[in-house]
Amino acid sequence: MDGPWVPTCRQQAGERARAQNAHEVAAAGGGRGSSTRTTAGATCGCGRRPASLSFAAAPRHARLMTGRGRSTLGASRAQPAARGLLSLRAQKDANDRWSGFRARNPWVTPRIEQATVQNPTGLKDFADGFNRLTLLPTVSEEEQRAAQAVADKVIRLVQRMESIKVPRTLPAGSWGRRTLVTEAFDIDLVLYVSEYGGKPVSDLELWREAYTGPGSVARMRRDVKDALQRADPSWSVEIANDAHYGNVLRVLVGGMKMDLMLLPELVSGTQDDPVWAQHVRLARPLFADPGAAEYDQVRERADGGALVEYVKSVNDDVKSVMRWVKGLYKGGVLVNGLSPGGDEHIRSFSLEVLVLAAHQRLRQGEGGQHASSGSDYKLALFRKFLEVMVAAVRTPEVVTVNAGKWGYSHNDGVRFAHCWRHGTVRIIHPIDPTCNLERPRQHRDVSDWTPYVALAERLLALLQRGGTFRDFVMVPEVSRALQRMGGM
Numbered sequence: 118m119d120g121p122w123v124p125t126c127r128q129q130a131g132e133r134a135r136a137q138n139a140h141e142v143a144a145a146g147g148g149r150g151s152s153t154r155t156t157a158g159a160t161c162g163c164g165r166r167p168a169s170l171s172f173a174a175a176p177r178h179a180r181l182m183t184g185r186g187r188s189t190l191g192a193s194r195a196q197p198a199a200r201g202l203l204s205l206r207a208q209k210d211a212n213d214r215w216s217g218f219r220a221r222n223p224w225v226t227p228r229i230e231q232a233t234v235q236n237p238t239g240l241k242d243f244a245d246g247f248n249r250l251t252l253l254p255t256v257s258e259e260e261q262r263a264a265q266a267v268a269d270k271v272i273r274l275v276q277r278m279e280s281i282k283v284p285r286t287l288p289a290g291s292w293g294r295r296t297l298v299t300e301a302f303d304i305d306l307v308l309y310v311s312e313y314g315g316k317p318v319s320d321l322e323l324w325r326e327a328y329t330g331p332g333s334v335a336r337m338r339r340d341v342k343d344a345l346q347r348a349d350p351s352w353s354v355e356i357a358n359d360a361h362y363g364n365v366l367r368v369l370v371g372g373m374k375m376d377l378m379l380l381p382e383l384v385s386g387t388q389d390d391p392v393w394a395q396h397v398r399l400a401r402p403l404f405a406d407p408g409a410a411e412y413d414q415v416r417e418r419a420d421g422g423a424l425v426e427y428v429k430s431v432n433d434d435v436k437s438v439m440r441w442v443k444g445l446y447k448g449g450v451l452v453n454g455l456s457p458g459g460d461e462h463i464r465s466f467s468l469e470v471l472v473l474a475a476h477q478r479l480r481q482g483e484g485g486q487h488a489s490s491g492s493d494y495k496l497a498l499f500r501k502f503l504e505v506m507v508a509a510v511r512t513p514e515v516v517t518v519n520a521g522k523w524g525y526s527h528n529d530g531v532r533f534a535h536c537w538r539h540g541t542v543r544i545i546h547p548i549d550p551t552c553n554l555e556r557p558r559q560h561r562d563v564s565d566w567t568p569y570v571a572l573a574e575r576l577l578a579l580l581q582r583g584g585t586f587r588d589f590v591m592v593p594e595v596s597r598a599l600q601r602m603g604g605m
Contacts, residue, residue, distance in 0.1 A: 448601030
């Protein structure tokens with residue numbers, strides 16, 4: 118019969134018994150002069166060696182040999198040994214990373230290291246450690262000064278131009294909202310324009326139309342670009358032509374990136390609160406007829422001051438968690454600035470809104486009876502953020518935030534559902550209820566939430582099953598983020 122010989126169960130049992138007898142004879146001293154032989158050369162009746170015999174219970178010297186006296190012991194143990202070696206290396210790497218973390222953070226006591234959230238004492242220690250982590254993404258004073266210096270220089274240059282009138286400016290984006298993440302930010306600056314070429318430009322239609330001739334917004338942008346480039350040829354100034362960066366100049370000054378937005382100044386004369394006046398001017402017609410409302414990028418951006426004022430009013434501990442979740446994503450989830458699958462990254466402001474929503478849900482759940490700041494609250498807020506993010510993507514649940522006088526209630530927001538009900542992920546702008554922050558765009562794909570949501574689910578499970586603070590820090594994405602922030 119062709120092919121290898123396969124022993125039957127009875128034949129295998131016989132081989133095991135003979136191997137065991139050989140071991141017993143040797144152990145009794147019967148090796149000298151004994152006619153008993155081991156199974157090293159065992160064959161079947163036709164002289165063919167078995168293709169495979171398993172003698173897990175046999176002693177080392179009684180196991181089968183293959184080839185010319187070559188033991189299968191090394192082969193049988195090769196894979197487990199390799200896995201063990203890799204495991205030892207991984208453990209050593211983890212220990213080295215933890216040692217580095219401890220060296221950089223002497224506040225990590227043994228109690229904090231072994232703390233869990235399962236009991237009040239451990240919860241407090243864990244929260245104290247987590248609070249320290251949330252401070253790492255905060256930008257330094259040096260970074261703040263550098264950003265402000267660049268903004269001041271740009272503002273001075275534009276306000277010197279004779280063709281354009283800029284009555285006010287606004288620090289926008291993460292910079293204006295005070296949620297910057299160290300070494301991972303650019304500057305967003307808004308210039309509110311009231312006149313160009315001696316003519317008023319307060320009509321929103323002027324900013325939407327495709328006209329590019331004299332007096333157009335496109336020509337205004339070109340003039341500002343040329344003025345900045347002439348002032349300092351070392352600056353890089355580009356006009357972005359995609360839908361997202363309409364009316365935006367991309368400026369690079371000494372390594373500092375800036376998105377410079379030109380937007381209409383809609384209020385005239387002296388105003389005690391021009392941000393509020395502009396907000397009312399833009400929001401009133403929107404809420405007067407929700408059924409006819411549509412998303413409008415110019416309107417949303419022109420009301421950017423309202424968003425900045427609202428987020429600035431939120432307490433610093435909430436903004437600290439915003440910085441942490443953005444730093445965790447940018448430094449731990451993203452790889453070289455890209456999603457692991459190469460897909461589109463998540464907008465950082467979407468993460469901020471998820472934290473704001475988590476904050477409001479915590480406060481509603483507590484009935485407003487407990488402090489909404491401090492170490493314990495920051496840890497609770499982070500856990501609630503993870504839950505809200507998972508629900509927003511997996512369910513998907515519509516996420517809204519009540520921004521007080523600047524925004525709208527959840528019930529009012531639902532009246533604009535025709536603007537975003539078909540979105541895959543629906544995180545609604547706190548000021549503009551027509552705007553789904555995660556809407557599809559012409560210039561970019563839908564955000565890839567998968568890796569961050571998967572991390573959220575793992576972190577929630579770790580905390581639920583009693584993982585320690587050290588376990589939390591050693592999660593690969595957390596460790597990478599801490600390295601990026603200088604904490605490891």
